Amino acid sequence: MARTFFIGGNFKLNGSKKSIAEIVDRLNKAALDVNSEVVICPPAAYLDSTVQAVTSKQVSVGAQNVYVKASGAYTGENSVDQIKDLGAKWTILGHSERREYFKETDQFVAEKTKFALDNGVSVILCIGESLEEKKAGQTLAVVEKQLTAVIAEVKDWTNVVIAYEPIWAIGTGLAATAEDAEEIHASIRKFLASKLGDKVAEEIRILYGGSANGANVASFKDKKNVDGFLVGGASLKPEFVDIINSRK
Numbered sequence: 001m002a003r004t005f006f007i008g009g010n011f012k013l014n015g016s017k018k019s020i021a022e023i024v025d026r027l028n029k030a031a032l033d034v035n036s037e038v039v040i041c042p043p044a045a046y047l048d049s050t051v052q053a054v055t056s057k058q059v060s061v062g063a064q065n066v067y068v069k070a071s072g073a074y075t076g077e078n079s080v081d082q083i084k085d086l087g088a089k090w091t092i093l094g095h096s097e098r099r100e101y102f103k104e105t106d107q108f109v110a111e112k113t114k115f116a117l118d119n120g121v122s123v124i125l126c127i128g129e130s131l132e133e134k135k136a137g138q139t140l141a142v143v144e145k146q147l148t149a150v151i152a153e154v155k156d157w158t159n160v161v162i163a164y165e166p167i168w169a170i171g172t173g174l175a176a177t178a179e180d181a182e183e184i185h186a187s188i189r190k191f192l193a194s195k196l197g198d199k200v201a202e203e204i205r206i207l208y209g210g211s212a213n214g215a216n217v218a219s220f221k222d223k224k225n226v227d228g229f230l231v232g233g234a235s236l237k238p239e240f241v242d243i244i245n246s247r248k
């Protein structure tokens with residue numbers, strides 16, 4: 001089964017009304033590969049204007065995080081109902097920056113994933129190991145533990161995309177090699193098959209994230225378990241279009 005190539009753009013806490021409008025304008029005007037599905041995730045403050053500005057049918061908008069409640073006394077949080085109300089369809093969850101700086105546990109990420117999915121928001125679920133864990137040979141143990149927490153909560157994985165993002169590669173300019181990413185993605189898929197069955201494992205998209213850019217994505221082209229990219233820094237730049245078009 002062919003999995004649709006998926007590119008997520010994580011703007012993180014970057015941009016302004018003007019610069020994000022320029023990024024969206026560039027995407028609207030570009031000849032994007034019709035076989036690529038694109039989800040851009042601006043800061044929450046710009047979700048509304050981003051949704052309003054997107055004209056390309058293959059570009060959707062997502063949040064970078066949501067909470068486990070849709071409303072109430074939860075100061076500072078993002079609501080699934082409110083992001084849906086704005087027209088956003090996706091959210092990133094479990095990004096390593098949230099796990100590290102905001103102390104999000106595997107269990108909390110799992111609960112948020114379930115809540116988002118139950119409320120009609122699709123999820124880009126981030127997993128990945130630190131440099132220390134990589135050096136200790138724990139990569140698979142770490143990602144399997146992260147996934148196990150979500151597997152315990154989520155039964156239907158149709159609206160989940162997994163982003164394998166080794167923490168040591170995020171924002172460092174040191175991307176994993178395509179060969180290493182392929183090997184880990186294949187292991188993740190095998191693990192998912194053992195827990196969720198062959199069909200789910202075969203259909204789910206597994207993205208690579210970590211210093212992906214316009215120059216290095218071509219090396220992933222023939223990697224059959226790399227179904228796209230979650231892109232941070234380069235999603236703010238013109239080369240994001242090259243990444244979207246890298247399977248053309």
Ligand code: PEP
Pocket residue numbers: 010012165169170171172173209210211212230231232233234
């Ligand atoms: C990310 O933040 O998800 C990411 C992959 O960042 P970068 O592409 O900048 O490494």
